[in-house]
Amino acid sequence: MSINGLHFGKETEDELSARRSASLREQQAHRAIIAMNYPAIDALRKEIAETAFDLSAKMMASPENADELEALAKKLISQKDEELKNALIKNGLPKDYLDLKPRCPICGDTGLVDGDMCSCIKQSIVDRMFSGSGLNHSESFERFRHDLITDPVQHRAMERIYAYCLEYADNFPNNQLGDILLVGAPGIGKTFLLNCIGSRVLERGYSVLKVTANRLVNSVLESIGDNEIEKPDYVLPELLIIDDLGTEPMIRNITIESILSILCERQDKNRPTLIATNKKFEEIDAEYGERIISRMVSPQRVKTIKMNTPNVRVLK
Numbered sequence: 001m002s003i004n005g006l007h008f009g010k011e012t013e014d015e016l017s018a019r020r021s022a023s024l025r026e027q028q029a030h031r032a033i034i035a036m037n038y039p040a041i042d043a044l045r046k047e048i049a050e051t052a053f054d055l056s057a058k059m060m061a062s063p064e065n066a067d068e069l070e071a072l073a074k075k076l077i078s079q080k081d082e083e084l085k086n087a088l089i090k091n092g093l094p095k096d097y098l099d100l101k102p103r104c105p106i107c108g109d110t111g112l113v114d115g116d117m118c119s120c121i122k123q124s125i126v127d128r129m130f131s132g133s134g135l136n137h138s139e140s141f142e143r144f145r146h147d148l149i150t151d152p153v154q155h156r157a158m159e160r161i162y163a164y165c166l167e168y169a170d171n172f173p174n175n176q177l178g179d180i181l182l183v184g185a186p187g188i189g190k191t192f193l194l195n196c197i198g199s200r201v202l203e204r205g206y207s208v209l210k211v212t213a214n215r216l217v218n219s220v221l222e223s224i225g226d227n228e229i230e231k232p233d234y235v236l237p238e239l240l241i242i243d244d245l246g247t248e249p250m251i252r253n254i255t256i257e258s259i260l261s262i263l264c265e266r267q268d269k270n271r272p273t274l275i276a277t278n279k280k281f282e283e284i285d286a287e288y289g290e291r292i293i294s295r296m297v298s299p300q301r302v303k304t305i306k307m308n309t310p311n312v313r314v315l316k
Contacts, residue, residue, distance in 0.1 A: 011128065012121060016111050019103040027100045034098065041087045045098060048080045106205055119238060122207035126237050129230070130219075133202060134210035134241075139195035141166055154309050158189075161305055165193050168303075169200035173238065177303040178272035181296055183281070184307030190276040194241050197274065201239050209234070210241035213248040213259070220258045221251070234262045238271060245277035246287070256288055263295045 035042045055073035059066045085095040102109040107118035127133060144162060149155045168175050180197075182190040194210060202208045211219075216234065223231040234240055240262075248255060266273050275296065277284065285293050297304050 012111065012124065015124060016109055016121075019109040023100055023102055023109065027098065030097055038087075038091060041084065041091070044080065044084050044087060048077060048084065051076055051080065119205050119207050122236055122238065123202070126207055126209050129232060129236075130209055130211065133198070133208050135198045135202065135208065136191075136195045137199050139192045140199050141169070141196045144192070144196060149309055151310075158307075158309050161193070161307065164303070164305070165197050166200075169197045169204075172197075172201045172204065172206060173270075173272060175272070177301060178270065179267070179298075179302040180272075180274045181302055181304045182274070182276040182307060183304065184278070184309070185311070186278050187311035188307050188309050190307060191243055194243055194274055194276055198239065198241050206238040207236070208239045208241070209237040210243060212243050213245045216242060216262075217248040217251070217255050217258060221254065224254070235265050235269060235271060239274070240266060240271065241274045241276075243276050245275050246279040246283070250287070256292060259288070260292050260295070263292065267295060267301060 031042075031045070034045065052073065055069055055076070059069045059073075062069065084098070088097050089095050104118060104120040107113050107120060111118050111121045113119075123133070141162075146159070146162075149158050165180075168180065182193065184190055198208045198210050211234075216232075219232045242259075245259075250256075263273060279287070281293075281297070284296070288296075296302065
């Protein structure tokens, strides 16, 4: 399977088929409940189906009147559909109770949007390839502790960082600066903020992968050492989050080259990347070199956030 192409492998096709089957079973179950408990609503549902069928048959029989019949069909069906929805609501049911509901409202469980692979499929492939998104969903903007930092200056600084991250996630991917670099000491909340952003972006229907720098480098090593292991595609996720940069093994001709290659390809394809590190700028420069640092802190692409707030782990 080419995960960057439009050819879906068997696992993806099976998943899409399973989704459509599940949606159809749910719709059929709802229809059965309506038929058993709400005969008037069931009769109205059948009337709508018969009206659509009759008008379609007339359009085929009289193609010269197709436009007029189509307009009539839309009007009649719209009126009956509104009557059906009102009847459902009156009986305490959702107005879309009888609708066919795809698991992905973006692609309708087809896997494609405007000829491109839907985000739901990208996330599914990411989850299979990396055994999940890597996000800690218990860490979200809603669970952010605004009361931990009491010093007024530091509290305002953290609130500004929180507000920027929230706005970034809500605007994704339409941010002026696509990438973020979080720099600061351990325990000040960098990973928590990364999980907040990632979870919100994922909720909004985009594919997300969060991985530590250590895992990233080791996965590349494994694919090099074993030809049967598929090379991980870190360009596929619409948002890539690299946590704990600086904890990965520094292996000659692999570590720096792998990270640089991923950053370059993602930036060239306008795919945002978030990075968090405990290291200072001079340490990054000394250990990784100018090529990586220029990509990592480019003011045209990257929002660099220096966090000087207290260790919140010891404050909880």
